[in-house]
Amino acid sequence: MILLYPNKIKKENTNIISYANRGMDLEYLINEANNYYLLNDLAVIYKKPTPIQINKVSFKTGKPEVIKGSFNQKSTLDYVGLYKGKYLDFDAKKTLNKTSFPLENIHIHQIEHIKRVIKHDGIAFLIIEICEKIYLFPGEKLIDFINNNDRKSIPYMYIEENGLLINYTYNPVLDYLKVIDKYYFKEERD
């Protein structure tokens, strides 16, 4: 990301480097934003717990503990929430690929879930980290791409053109509701 400061000095990737240095990853930034939204009463958005099939529970320590559990395949997306009366459902995906986003990152039942959410008038999207930028990629654009392409990955240019770049801000760093306001609610927030 190139930031042009008032004095015309180009600064490359400043806050990306800074958050990477602080050990923050995409999930961290989304959780941070969700906490901010909750504390400031802007939205109720949370990460769904990892689905674990509980196979054996022990009560040795006095309180129940899982001593055998297996990871179930996820059939939905990672995050769910409520914003301005609308249902939100989304997943965070990062690719190290520089030229495209491999579709193998998304399971077929997740695509089915996105289609259903859109059909029932909810908001479904991906937050994609690619080339050190973070985009909100609307579910509609994803379904469009899949329906009209045989490719196994989405070219970076398609994401640039159809996704919404999330600019980093101070607090929260990843204020993704700003682009949701613009795209889904056609309004700006201060």
Add this chain to the structure above:
Amino acid sequence: MILLYPNKIKKENTNIISYANRGMDLEYLINEANNYYLLNDLAVIYKKPTPIQINKVSFKTGKPEVIKGSFNQKSTLDYVGLYKGKYLDFDAKKTLNKTSFPLENIHIHQIEHIKRVIKHDGIAFLIIEICEKIYLFPGEKLIDFINNNDRKSIPYMYIEENGLLINYTYNPVLDYLKVIDKYYFKEERD
């Protein structure tokens, strides 16, 4: 439950007995309804996974398995979903108490969650099983009761008057969206 049939024969608790005999409980009935809604493309509603803190994972069998996990306290409700563009969030509660519903069944952070959902224009409610009947009890009525009472339980009569009785049907047995249609959307569904 007393059903008055056209021939004036009283039948008591027929389908309650029948579903109890088949080992169905409240959670089973809600899951069955949610599957029905999903298959018939009426809504997207699912149970949130139980939040488990993963403390230790083993890879002995080739795939990851939880060998130490603890149960985290739930901060939200059990079910979440999308229906006609609206966000739904609810919990299922059963009491064996015949005269009232003890409020200790609901955690304080769950009440906070219900308040938030209502504030952000979502639909929050409880499905309460009491005296062999099942009621949808709107979050607004719950908050009203808590704000205006010092009692530690909600009298059954209050639930009868302010809740929405869910009549049993053939498929799904617990078609709770019908009362949601009436109460929240002011419409009837065939």
